[in-house]
Amino acid sequence: MEGVKHMIAVASGKGGVGKSTVTANLALALSAEGYRVGVLDADIYGPSQAQMLGVKEGERPQTEGDQAFYPLKAHGLQAMSIAFLIDHKEPMVWRGPMVVGAFQQLLNQTLWDNLDFLLIDMPPGTGDIQLTLSQKVPVSGAVIVTTPQDIALLDARKGIEMFRKVNVPVLGVVENMSLYHCENCGHEAPIFGEGGGERIAEEYDTQMLGRLPLSLSIREFADSGRPSVIAEPDSSVSQTFARIARQVADSMDQAPGEGPSISFSE
Numbered sequence: 464m465e466g467v468k469h470m471i472a473v474a475s476g477k478g479g480v481g482k483s484t485v486t487a488n489l490a491l492a493l494s495a496e497g498y499r500v501g502v503l504d505a506d507i508y509g510p511s512q513a514q515m516l517g518v519k520e521g522e523r524p525q526t527e528g529d530q531a532f533y534p535l536k537a538h539g540l541q542a543m544s545i546a547f548l549i550d551h552k553e554p555m556v557w558r559g560p561m562v563v564g565a566f567q568q569l570l571n572q573t574l575w576d577n578l579d580f581l582l583i584d585m586p587p588g589t590g591d592i593q594l595t596l597s598q599k600v601p602v603s604g605a606v607i608v609t610t611p612q613d614i615a616l617l618d619a620r621k622g623i624e625m626f627r628k629v630n631v632p633v634l635g636v637v638e639n640m641s642l643y644h645c646e647n648c649g650h651e652a653p654i655f656g657e658g659g660g661e662r663i664a665e666e667y668d669t670q671m672l673g674r675l676p677l678s679l680s681i682r683e684f685a686d687s688g689r690p691s692v693i694a695e696p697d698s699s700v701s702q703t704f705a706r707i708a709r710q711v712a713d714s715m716d717q718a719p720g721e722g723p724s725i726s727f728s729e
């Protein structure tokens with residue numbers, strides 16, 4: 464795609480597992496490695512990137528003619544989201560084709576400026592909308608985010624299967640909310656279970672990219688618009704994101720430029 468070297472989908476089967484949090488932090492970690500990075504929020508019904516990247520309410524992208532938008536700048540990233548174009552309290556009461564149309568417009572009418580990586584924060588699930596969205600996106604690879612409990616892994620498997628079916632390489636699995644660390648007593652507990660991310664990475668012959676704890680600071684920083692990678696760059700969480708970023712970048716270095724364009728038959 465014009466202005467973009469590698470498009471990477473960040474996906475999960477299940478909602479609420481931290482996909483947007485991982486997208487924002489991973490984008491910032493890649494940027495800290497010196498890459499030019501953009502974030503496209505494809506979660507049309509529940510966009511979170513405006514808040515996570517600290518874009519002020521009411522800030523609107525500049526337009527080029529009446530056909531194209533310049534992405535907003537946030538913490539050195541280029542970003543585009545439906546949230547930049549609508550009132551933040553407005554629910555997206557749209558049917559599938561309208562959502563797909565909005566996504567295509569965000570994708571095709573944004574003037575990305577010479578990006579090494581465009582991370583796409585996909586909507587949760589593997590339903591009709593995701594498949595239709597995917598038809599139009601030349602994706603180089605996918606990062607799967609999951610939490611360790613069986614019910615999330617079940618859905619993560621479906622996400623992996625979806626990408627495999629359309630020959631998009633799964634770059635690896637990020638296990639989020641792996642371990643709860645009590646900030647008062649220091650006790651650690653794997654409240655969502657153990658080893659789940661590793662198991663599906665093995666099962667699908669892909670790699671475990673990293674494991675992040677269930678932590679108050681990850682939530683507070685992400686939800687207040689200054690994700691951990693910039694709020695506490697020396698923390699172990701930020702170091703984990705840096706390692707994930709390097710693995711993602713390395714796997715793209717080995718890939719031959721822009722990957723396959725996904726297409727589905729009904």
Ligand SMILES: Nc1ncnc2c1ncn2[C@@H]1O[C@H](COP(=O)(O)OP(=O)(O)OP(=O)(O)O)[C@@H](O)[C@H]1O
Binds near residue numbers: 506682685
């Ligand atoms: N490791 C973590 N520790 C604590 N809170 C977290 C962690 N990861 C994410 N969260 C919090 O969980 C909530 C949901 O995260 P997020 O929006 O990233 O999930 P999602 O998978 O993108 O959700 P959706 O399915 O709605 O798109 C947010 O408030 C976020 O700050």
